[in-house]
Amino acid sequence: MVSTVSQLFDNDYDDEGFRTCSVTGLEIHRSAENHVKLFGLTAVIALVVGGFFAISVAMTRWEVIGLMDEADYYRHLSMHAWNLLIFWLVFMEIAILYVGGPMVLGRRLPLTTVAKAGWLLMVAGAIGVNYFIWTVSGAEVEPLLTAYVPLNVPTGFYASAVVFLLGATVAAVPFFATIWKEKRWGTRKTLPLAAFGAFVTGIIAVQAILGGISAFSYALVWKLGIIETINSGAYRTLFWTIGHGSQQINLLAMITVWYFLTHVVGGAVVVSEKVSRSAFILYLFFINLGAAHHLMADPALGVGWKLFNTSYAFYGAAFASMIHAFAIPAGLEAGRRQRGLGGGLFGWLTSAPWRNPVFSATIFSIILFGFVGGITGVLMGQLQLNMTWHNTFATVGHFHATVAVGTTLAFMGLVFFVVQTMFRRDFVSGVLASLVPYFYAGAMGIATLVMIYLGILYGVPRRTSSVVRNIPGADFSISAAAPLMSLFGVFAVLAILAGALFILVTLGSLLFGARLDTGEDAGLRPDGGLKPDGGESVHAVDMRGTFAMCLIFMATFVALYVINWFLLVQLWSIGA
Numbered sequence: 001m002v003s004t005v006s007q008l009f010d011n012d013y014d015d016e017g018f019r020t021c022s023v024t025g026l027e028i029h030r031s032a033e034n035h036v037k038l039f040g041l042t043a044v045i046a047l048v049v050g051g052f053f054a055i056s057v058a059m060t061r062w063e064v065i066g067l068m069d070e071a072d073y074y075r076h077l078s079m080h081a082w083n084l085l086i087f088w089l090v091f092m093e094i095a096i097l098y099v100g101g102p103m104v105l106g107r108r109l110p111l112t113t114v115a116k117a118g119w120l121l122m123v124a125g126a127i128g129v130n131y132f133i134w135t136v137s138g139a140e141v142e143p144l145l146t147a148y149v150p151l152n153v154p155t156g157f158y159a160s161a162v163v164f165l166l167g168a169t170v171a172a173v174p175f176f177a178t179i180w181k182e183k184r185w186g187t188r189k190t191l192p193l194a195a196f197g198a199f200v201t202g203i204i205a206v207q208a209i210l211g212g213i214s215a216f217s218y219a220l221v222w223k224l225g226i227i228e229t230i231n232s233g234a235y236r237t238l239f240w241t242i243g244h245g246s247q248q249i250n251l252l253a254m255i256t257v258w259y260f261l262t263h264v265v266g267g268a269v270v271v272s273e274k275v276s277r278s279a280f281i282l283y284l285f286f287i288n289l290g291a292a293h294h295l296m297a298d299p300a301l302g303v304g305w306k307l308f309n310t311s312y313a314f315y316g317a318a319f320a321s322m323i324h325a326f327a328i329p330a331g332l333e334a335g336r337r338q339r340g341l342g343g344g345l346f347g348w349l350t351s352a353p354w355r356n357p358v359f360s361a362t363i364f365s366i367i368l369f370g371f372v373g374g375i376t377g378v379l380m381g382q383l384q385l386n387m388t389w390h391n392t393f394a395t396v397g398h399f400h401a402t403v404a405v406g407t408t409l410a411f412m413g414l415v416f417f418v419v420q421t422m423f424r425r426d427f428v429s430g431v432l433a434s435l436v437p438y439f440y441a442g443a444m445g446i447a448t449l450v451m452i453y454l455g456i457l458y459g460v461p462r463r464t465s466s467v468v469r470n471i472p473g474a475d476f477s478i479s480a481a482a483p484l485m486s487l488f489g490v491f492a493v494l495a496i497l498a499g500a501l502f503i504l505v506t507l508g509s510l511l512f513g514a515r516l517d518t519g520e521d522a523g524l525r526p527d528g529g530l531k532p533d534g535g536e537s538v539h540a541v542d543m544r545g546t547f548a549m550c551l552i553f554m555a556t557f558v559a560l561y562v563i564n565w566f567l568l569v570q571l572w573s574i575g576a
Contacts, residue, residue: 004511008423009034012518017108023421023524024264031109032102033422036095038119039171040418043091043411044506046126050083051499058496060465062489063482073465074142078133081145085403086246087126090168092411093205093253094118095418097175100198100256105182105191111174118171125164132157144463145243149219149235158220165212165242172202193270193277197256200280205249207288211241233300244291247399250407252283254365257410258328261362261417266352267339267526268331269538279323286316293381297390303383310383318378325370325553330546337541338532346545357433358524361413364441369406372448375557376401385564388571391462394455400448404495409441412502419506420522425513427505436502443494450488454481456567 013019017030056076059067068076102109109115132154136142143153179199182188191199215238222230259276262268270276292309295301333348342348353359376398380389389395416433419425427433454460458481460467468482516522 021421022519022521026103027106028103029108031112032098035109035115036098039091039095043088046083046087048503050080050088053080054496058492063468064486070465078142078144082129089250093249094171096253097198097202100194101175101178104195107178109174110177115171115174118167121167122164125160125167128160149230149232155223158216161216162213165209169209175202193273194256194260196277197280200284201252204252208242208245208249211238215239240291240294244294245288248287254407254410255324257414258366261413262332265359265524266332267335269335271327271330271334271538276327279320282316282320286313289313290317293386296383296386306383310381314381321374326550330543333543333546334538334541339528355434357437358413358417361409361437364437365406365409368445373401373406375560379564388568392455393460393462394452395462397448397451405444405448415506419509423510424516425509426516428508428513433505440498443491443498447488447491447495450484454484
């Protein structure tokens, strides 16, 4: 087994430690590749742990089964949330920084000792957080992701969270050193788009992580008795810079992955680098302000502050997302039409490599994130509409649409890509690998929509595990929601099975997959190669398919906007 694992970190490099990737054409150095593998494999382990606790959480909220009581449910929910919302994603994001930096730029990974130290700190922090959640006892309580002070949670939990965030900061240093070297000694005038996206992702990550370190350190010194009192409003504001900011890191990393994978697997081109870069810049200024939507019901914050963050600033981030929502499919349509692969309105899309799980996972991620996660994020981010979403099951549906469907699907596609291009292993079963994105996107997509429906139309609460049979202290019934709660349970189980199939295919391919020879591309390269040969200028290419899709998206957006306002005004009568 040790020999098999050590072989995973071995490839055919030249005397200087470089090799040429047969799919992307990038010059890859051993130091960068091995650290991408290290952080990527650790992320998959966190996915396994978080996915395991998804079983008990889903089996409890599916009240026909009602697996656990309220106390045990909260403990399992905390393990599920921390491992999937934080550890799985942040380990993957450090790997993405190393792909977007040294790999795309064809450089060594500098400061490898610092990278390893960051990994060790992150692992130690993650183990500590899991330990203190699982072993909490006595007067202390399980800290969910939103562990607001003065909730009496273990002191070690805060310390572990700080260690993990410090580790992520340390692990990001080699990436920034790479960018600095490129600008200092490189020959390029500007960074390639994937590297630019990773750079902006890194800056957003630093903003979020510093906020998180501030919040948890503030709580830690209070728990240690160094300070006697703590301002809970200040803590909540600081906490959400990482609580929601971590999801903004996901967003930028995911979009960077979209640009990268649609190019190397689907043959997409960049329609306008300036426009795409401008959208990343808009995120830089506005995306982290979206965290304010968690505090819309907080009495300690003024209305002016809430209105600024959820309207004027919020629209800056939404506009950037709209640009990417057009630029990425437009690049795919243009690239495929340049290769003569796009007949009719959607021929460029129907002729795409849908059996390739890297491609299908990426496209499902774009569609489901845009139509479900993106639209619901804008709706619940508004001051008025937030009142109908706040603390209902619809909020859980929203972040499953963004993180469990959008980001996780994109990262699944990237893991499959890394298995074949960096670990140089063929899939142990091509059929099962192709099935994973369809199975997971379908099951998790439906489970997510049911969550949103249950929250908006029935008011099913977010954190109480038993709602159909009994809500303590309430004199109303949600029994009418019982059939939909069962439907949610069925599709949640299917989504867990799909996630288990992803793990099975990934680990099975690493351990038992056939070794891909040097130069073999495993069928990943797009038809006609990475660059269209002799095609039209991108600005002369017809993009009517993308335009039609954007019209469908806008019509959906407007319809859901009107429906949500209609539901809001039904809550009370004005002037009656």
